[in-house]
Structure formats: structure tokens, C-alpha cells
Amino acid sequence: MNKLLVLLGIFIFPLTVQAELSIGQERDTCFKKNKDIPSAYNCLSAKKEVSNKKLDTLISETVKRIKANNVGPFNGKDDSKETAGDVYNRRFLQAQKSWKDYRSQLCLSIATELDEDSYDYQSYIDQCQINLNKNHANEISQMGLPPN
Template identity: 50%
Template sequence: MKEKIFSLIVVMMFSLPSYAGLSTGNERDACFKEHKEIADAYNCLYQKRVESDNQLDVLISEISKKIISNYDYPTEKPDSSDETVGSVYNKYFLDSQKAWMTYKKNLCLGVASSIGEAARDYQSYKDQCEINLNKLHIEELHIMDLPPAK
């Protein structure tokens, strides 16, 4: 029994810093340093989150175009006359991005709820978490290293 309790405590100790890390960042720090009014700081961080989302959306769109352009040859399926490898690849790519967006939203809701959903900083925790995950995902997408669209 003592081993289980000890294991639980160790797991909780290591999981808490990771949540704290997702809710903190340069954007949040800059907004709160730059704006005296708390509402203005929250709006600043919200705008930074919107910009981050837009940057990710643009990259996803560019990658989608590259996939369709670079894999424009037909599939080997006899019954799919107008289907290309790119259209199949792109479908899976876009489906994975939708799933990732859901993951991001849900994880950041969890991270923000760690301070209580009624807490004043709830939204700023959520926004910073989404910015941090967007940055990491942008790095992941760059690893695809696709050639430019034809």
C-alpha cells in the first residue's frame, strides 16, 4: 500500500511541472509586462493566440498544396480513376490536423482547469497553452520537409 501511495505522489510531482510549463511562456509574460490593465493583458494574449492559430493554419494550407502538387500521380487502385496519391495523402494529412486541433483544445482546457475554471487566469492559461502547442506542432510540420509545390 505504501508503495502505491509513493508511486502516486511521484507521478503527480512529475506531471504538475509539465502542466505549469504549458501555461507559461514569453507571450503571456510580455502581455502582462506591457499592459497595466489586466483586461488589456488578457486581450493582448488572446490576439497572440489568434496570430499563432493563423500561422499554423497558413502552414497547414501550404503543406496541403505541396502534398497535392508533389504526389499528383494516380494510385494503384484500379477503381479510382481520378484519385491521386496526393489526394489520398492529403485527406489523411488534413484528418490528422483536425484530430490534432481537438487534442490541443482538450489538453489546454485540462491545463487551464488545473487552476479552477472560475479562476481569473483561466483563459490566459488556455491561450498560452495553445500558443505553446502550436509552436511545437509547427516544428513537427516542418520536419515533413516537402519540396515546394510545382
């Protein structure tokens, strides 16, 4: 019996992960509140834009905190032309650019995997991006930077 549960868990878990990234309260709310599909899509798209702006604001605030809390010379070398904050900031921003590319590609792949009619992909992509934005905001908060 335990072996059967383990095998079921192995096969069911990947499907659950995909479904969790493409579903969420924002999508549910938009489709419940709006009687026609185009309005529901517009609602969800607006929620995605709010989520994106909220994440961008967090990234901007984090950049300020990085610079404010890392003022010494890079690698402790007095002759360094850059501060530790300059290097940290540059690497952080590059990581954010790479993460946004990852988010786009992952959500596109998840929507494709759902094997729905193509007109329905965008709502899954939007919800996936909202979910990933929330997760990424938590990751950024785990950087442990003190507030300004």
C-alpha cells in the same frame, strides 16, 4: 540518494509539464506591458489569434505541397480515380481537425488543473494553445515535404 532523486523526478515531472504548457513568453510579455488585466488578456488573445493564423497558413501551404509532390495514382493503381496526393491530403486535413480538437481539450484540462480562479483560466488556455501551435508547426515541418 539516487533513489530519492528518481522519486522526486517522478513526482515533479508531471507538474513541470503542465506548467510549461500554460506559461510562456507571450503571456509574460502581455502581463508586463499592460497595466490592467483586461488589456493583458486582449493582448494575449491577439497573440493566440496570430499563432492560430500562422498555423493555418502552414497547414494550407502543406496541403499545396502534398498535392504537388504526390501526383501519381493512389496505391500505384492506374485505374484509381484518386491520386496519392488526394488521399494524403484528405487524411492530413482530417488529422489537423482532430489535432485542433485535441489542442482545445488539452488546454482546457490544463487550465482546470491549475486550480486558479476561473477568471484567470483564459490566459492559461491561450498560452497553452500558442505553445502547442509552435510544437505542431515543428511536427508538420518534420513531414519532409519538399517546397513548392
